[in-house]
Amino acid sequence: MKKIKYIICSIALLTILSCGDDDFSRAYVDDEVKTALTGQLNLSRTVSAPGLKIGFTFTLPQSFDVESKVEVSATTYDFKQSKAFVTVPAGQTSGSGTITMPGTGTVAKSFFGINDFVTVQLTGVALKQPESGPAIEDPYTLSSDGISVRFIDRDPDWMRILSARSLVLSLDWANPAENDLDLYVYNSVTGAYIEASETGSRWEGDFIDDGHPDGVYYVEVGFWSVTGENIPYSIHCLRNDETVDYYEGVFQSPVSRTYLSPILVLTKTTVNGSAYITTSLP
Structure with missing residues (x-):
């Protein structure tokens, strides 16, 4: 027994x-x-x-x-x-x-x-x-x-639940001491930027909260200062219910460009007062 x-x-x-x-x-x-x-x-x-x-x-x-x-x-x-x-x-x-x-x-x-x-x-x-x-x-x-x-290492600022925010993004990449990247989120229809992260640190993070209108948003990366031909990266997407979408890729030839958009597509809908955001690759 x-x-x-x-x-x-x-x-x-x-x-x-x-x-x-x-x-x-x-x-x-x-x-x-x-x-x-x-x-x-x-x-x-x-x-x-x-x-x-x-x-x-x-x-x-x-x-x-x-x-x-x-x-x-x-x-x-x-x-x-x-x-x-x-x-x-x-x-x-x-x-x-x-x-x-x-x-x-x-x-x-x-x-x-x-x-x-x-x-x-x-x-x-x-x-x-x-x-x-x-x-x-x-x-x-x-x-x-x-x-x-x-x-992987945990971003102390952006790999955590933030009050009244539906989706939190954390961008990480190889050799941050040599490659300075920035992160932006903008409305795919109006082109209006709703978030920008330009800290110059290893991670860059943004979010979409419940107050943003329903619709499709694009995630953009900016190449402020880079060296080398290719930069491996990951983007971590954390929801309030603690579910995670995780993507990895490589920025090809970043020295030849100033930005890349979209690297990720966010679709926000509201049902019965609750916001839902799905993520997908472009």
Whole structure:
């Protein structure tokens, strides 16, 4: 009989990781016969920064007659860890949720980030026990193939939720000491600029808030001072619900131009008083 006990203990964690037991079950009756299950996990993206959320979906190899709770873990190479739990109704085999990446602040200290810094995987399942009467058998362990996440540095100003603002943009690029880029957002119909970021720092950030009219907006990059033929870049788009759209690309031959537009298309609509913004490449 499996008994779930939420005991956070580093020694226990290392033991669980080393022997491959079900992480969600903190303690077992040692003579219990385990039934190992292998599920499938998918992530909404495989690039992130400390403290940001990544969406996931999963599929279990079987359903259960009762409600179950699935555990998803994100573990850094130095064993910092965060967890998310998703309730799966009886008879169902799939679920979805978000998990916050472990850690805080700047990790990579460069634009390119660190490959395979975090591994995300299914690490446990527990069946809901009856409120009265005998406990039901729950011998299941759950695992999945690990998915590697590349960690990038977190922009302290623009990779965070800003009050009453619907979408926050953060532009990062290679060699900011040699390449000074700027970021703008303007109305695609009127050409009127609604935001401009010209700080001269590593990141440039802009936003669209609820007060901007519905419509299509273009994101533009300005090349204030650049060297080299090509500049790899990324643009991180964070909504108030903490969902993220993330794009990467290369600015080709920036020394021959002063700006490039659009690098991204933003479409804002308002439904029942709530603003929604979608992003897409031009």
